[in-house]
Amino acid sequence: MDHTTAEARLLDAADALFYERGIQAVGMDAIRQASGVSLKRTYQLFPSKEHLVEAVLRRRDRAIREQISAYTSARATPAERVLAVFDYLYDWFGQPDFRGCAFINSFAELGPASANVVDIVRAHKQAVADHLAALVAAAGRSPALAAQLLVLANGAMVTAAIVGSPEPARDARAAAQRLLDADPAT
Amino acid sequence: MDHTTAEARLLDAADALFYERGIQAVGMDAIRQASGVSLKRTYQLFPSKEHLVEAVLRRRDRAIREQISAYTSARATPAERVLAVFDYLYDWFGQPDFRGCAFINSFAELGPASANVVDIVRAHKQAVADHLAALVAAAGRSPALAAQLLVLANGAMVTAAIVGSPEPARDARAAAQRLLDADPAT
DNA sequence: GCAACCGGAGAACGAACGTTCTCTCGATGT
DNA sequence: ACATCGAGAGAACGTTCGTTCTCCGGTTGC
Numbered sequence: 318m319d320h321t322t323a324e325a326r327l328l329d330a331a332d333a334l335f336y337e338r339g340i341q342a343v344g345m346d347a348i349r350q351a352s353g354v355s356l357k358r359t360y361q362l363f364p365s366k367e368h369l370v371e372a373v374l375r376r377r378d379r380a381i382r383e384q385i386s387a388y389t390s391a392r393a394t395p396a397e398r399v400l401a402v403f404d405y406l407y408d409w410f411g412q413p414d415f416r417g418c419a420f421i422n423s424f425a426e427l428g429p430a431s432a433n434v435v436d437i438v439r440a441h442k443q444a445v446a447d448h449l450a451a452l453v454a455a456a457g458r459s460p461a462l463a464a465q466l467l468v469l470a471n472g473a474m475v476t477a478a479i480v481g482s483p484e485p486a487r488d489a490r491a492a493a494q495r496l497l498d499a500d501p502a503t
Numbered sequence: 504m505d506h507t508t509a510e511a512r513l514l515d516a517a518d519a520l521f522y523e524r525g526i527q528a529v530g531m532d533a534i535r536q537a538s539g540v541s542l543k544r545t546y547q548l549f550p551s552k553e554h555l556v557e558a559v560l561r562r563r564d565r566a567i568r569e570q571i572s573a574y575t576s577a578r579a580t581p582a583e584r585v586l587a588v589f590d591y592l593y594d595w596f597g598q599p600d601f602r603g604c605a606f607i608n609s610f611a612e613l614g615p616a617s618a619n620v621v622d623i624v625r626a627h628k629q630a631v632a633d634h635l636a637a638l639v640a641a642a643g644r645s646p647a648l649a650a651q652l653l654v655l656a657n658g659a660m661v662t663a664a665i666v667g668s669p670e671p672a673r674d675a676r677a678a679a680q681r682l683l684d685a686d687p688a689t
Numbered sequence: 690g691c692a693a694c695c696g697g698a699g700a701a702c703g704a705a706c707g708t709t710c711t712c713t714c715g716a717t718g719t
Numbered sequence: 720a721c722a723t724c725g726a727g728a729g730a731a732c733g734t735t736c737g738t739t740c741t742c743c744g745g746t747t748g749c
Contacts, residue, residue: 338615341527344736355697366737371746415519417611421661425603425611429524430666442665465678469651470669472658475607478614479628485654492651499681530706540707541727552707 318354324362326352336419340370340426370423371433377419378441385448392404395456396497399466402449403490406473410483417478421471445470457502466493504540510548512538518559522605525554526612532562556609557619563605564627571606571634577639581642582683585652592659596669603664607657628657643688 330352334343336358349356363369388405389398409415416422421428427434432441446467453463469489476485504512516538520529526645531552535542574591575584595601602608606624613620632653639649655675662671 343617416626422611424665425608430528465676468658468662468675471661472654475657475661476654480609488650489654495685496681499685
């Protein structure tokens with residue numbers, strides 16, 4: 318197994334385990350078993366568990382932003398592109414292994430102890446907020462609306478995770494639709 | 504120190520430490536030091552750390568619901584009582600030790616490992632949702648609006664925690680105001 | 690064929706933590 | 720005054736975990 322596939326296997330295994338069980342609950346040995354990469358190799362690629370956690374979060378940040386872009390860019394009108402964010406959420410929440418937003422979860426678990434994790438989580442949420450703000454601006458709506466829609470999106474993630482249902486995405490989408498209607502294009 | 508004050512000191516110290524540093528990051532010895540209650544007494548009152556965690560969450564559930572009731576019942580009209588929930592959030596987020604919602608954080612940290620914690624978190628969010636639904640119904644609005652406002656409230660909590668600002672409460676309140684306006688009383 | 694090296698498996702190590710135990714002291718009842 | 724009980728301080732125990740080390744087998748270059 319070469320360098321890059323070992324790294325990919327590690328990131329895949331760690332990402333899945335961290336998301337499913339929580340970061341602190343997953344030992345390095347579980348990652349070794351799931352990835353098939355020895356501990357020695359693992360510590361050559363990532364000098365500590367925290368480095369691995371940060372790499373996992375950074376990769377997930379890129380993947381999520383690409384997914385959101387795929388959803389929004391597939392729609393025809395600016396308003397539809399805004400609402401597509403909430404369709405993305407609904408599809409995500411319906412996946413059987415959905416356990417909430419990994420960034421919100423990591424922030425809750427490691428925020429008090431790890432400034433690096435806080436920075437990564439903040440950067441991710443800021444990037445999503447920027448994307449949403451661009452879509453809202455393209456639809457001719459106000460920045461205030463973008464802030465409101467970000468709150469709706471984050472709220473849908475935690476509410477869906479806790480109640481164990483994808484419906485909060487529909488609630489958030491309905492609210493977003495009404496807010497779009499109530500914030501007429503300039 | 505008698506039975507009940509020892510219990511109160513333990514719950515106070517554990518609640519503050521769990522909220523500030525996360526549950527898994529706080530050892531029983533830190534709780535002993537902060538509370539002044541010996542480990543022996545602690546284990547007589549709470550047979551395990553998990554029992555203590557659950558007691559802390561249940562007490563916080565009661566306290567938060569009382570605070571919300573105090574905010575909402577102080578307003579004159581049904582619509583104002585709905586919006587008072589978001590004023591409560593703004594005041595809460597502005598407190599210097601604000602670190603997000605303890606229930607959302609506990610769910611993220613212990614949800615995969617503790618079904619009891621999941622039950623307590625779900626019950627808390629359901630109780631808040633019920634309260635909100637009653638206020639919305641009293642204002643003559645639809646249950647769908649109540650679901651949307653719950654998403655807004657939860658989203659304000661996580662967004663404010665991550666960005667480190669109370670402003671998301673204002674964003675959520677503005678959205679709630681518009682949604683109330685767009686959902687006219689029956 | 691052989692020696693040198695790289696990587697894997699798993700033991701080992703040190704720290705942290707939840708929980709229990711020991712020892713001692715002070716209070717209480719008679 | 721004295722015996723008894725309960726509680727506190729802190730050591731101790733067993734486990735888990737992050738990280739490192741050891742040993743060994745296979746591969747590669749001559």
